[in-house]
Amino acid sequence: MTDDSRAAAIALYDRFTHEGMGRRAFMAELTKIAGSAAAANALLLGIAASPAAAAIVPPEDKRLRAKMMSWRTQSGREMKGYVAEPAKASRPLGSVLVVHENRGLNEHIRDVTRRLAVAGYRALAPDFLSVSGGTPADEDKARAAIGKLDLGQSATDAVAILAMLKALPRANRKAAMIGFCWGGGMVNRVAVAAGPALAGGVAFYGPAPDPVMAVKVRAAIQLHLAGLDERVNKTALPWAEALKSAGVPVESHLYAGVNHAFHNDSSAERYDKKAATLAWSRTLAFLGKRVG
Numbered sequence: 001m002t003d004d005s006r007a008a009a010i011a012l013y014d015r016f017t018h019e020g021m022g023r024r025a026f027m028a029e030l031t032k033i034a035g036s037a038a039a040a041n042a043l044l045l046g047i048a049a050s051p052a053a054a055a056i057v058p059p060e061d062k063r064l065r066a067k068m069m070s071w072r073t074q075s076g077r078e079m080k081g082y083v084a085e086p087a088k089a090s091r092p093l094g095s096v097l098v099v100h101e102n103r104g105l106n107e108h109i110r111d112v113t114r115r116l117a118v119a120g121y122r123a124l125a126p127d128f129l130s131v132s133g134g135t136p137a138d139e140d141k142a143r144a145a146i147g148k149l150d151l152g153q154s155a156t157d158a159v160a161i162l163a164m165l166k167a168l169p170r171a172n173r174k175a176a177m178i179g180f181c182w183g184g185g186m187v188n189r190v191a192v193a194a195g196p197a198l199a200g201g202v203a204f205y206g207p208a209p210d211p212v213m214a215v216k217v218r219a220a221i222q223l224h225l226a227g228l229d230e231r232v233n234k235t236a237l238p239w240a241e242a243l244k245s246a247g248v249p250v251e252s253h254l255y256a257g258v259n260h261a262f263h264n265d266s267s268a269e270r271y272d273k274k275a276a277t278l279a280w281s282r283t284l285a286f287l288g289k290r291v292g
Helices: 003-018 023-034 037-047 107-118 139-147 151-167 182-197 211-216 230-245 273-290
Strands: 064-072 078-086 093-099 122-126 171-180 200-204 220-226 250-255
Touching: 003 023, 003 037, 023 037, 064 107, 078 107, 078 151, 093 107, 093 151, 093 182, 093 273, 107 122, 107 171, 122 151, 151 171, 151 182, 171 182, 171 273, 182 200, 182 211, 182 220, 200 273, 211 230, 220 230, 220 273, 230 250, 250 273
Parallel strands: 093 122, 093 171, 171 200, 200 220, 220 250
Antiparallel strands: 064 078, 078 122
């Protein structure tokens, strides 16, 4: 397959997963690009995230403690999430709220949460689909459920979770957020809503609010954007400029030649190790300054 065909397939997958394209139409177009149904299915396996991908930090890693937990929102609804923290800590822990992609709380996001625990943080990845019964195994159903969420309510829930994290035993009373795709957009949304309650927000290729909302942000912001991700960049780049104009401490990193979801190592065709490694090192440096 040529590079142009591969790029076209990735762009098509982005339409399918973010713009409401039906699976039947998607597979028909992908088959045209790939040349056959068998080739299309093989290509899809490389583009889509694999639930069987190996974790960078396995659940049984002795350096950390990880488990599912549940709590009540301010409105009385039960939420669940995955929390990980260092097994041994000599000082109070900074907190990081991890927000999943539009596929819900899955093994990849649990792995990211454990990576933050190994780095010295208490990290909590809520399942924002808890309100509809939790993240389903079927990714199409998960995306459909994400599309039905009340984003304002989800942001309110996230602000409350930040307060909960800061009040937990051994917390250092500082909390940040990190999010990917849908979660990156939620980081930007919560930064507007949380005021000084949020110490820092790291948004990976997340759509951004109206730039006029930048004046409400009190947290430092770090943006990681994919050079080939025109859909997200058309809102994220103006957002970065608006934050800068509003006097918000902001870092905006654009990674040339990489695709949306370049940090997700469970997606073979879209993952870019060099960009992902650099973005993660920048993320840890940012968190160290804000909540470390």
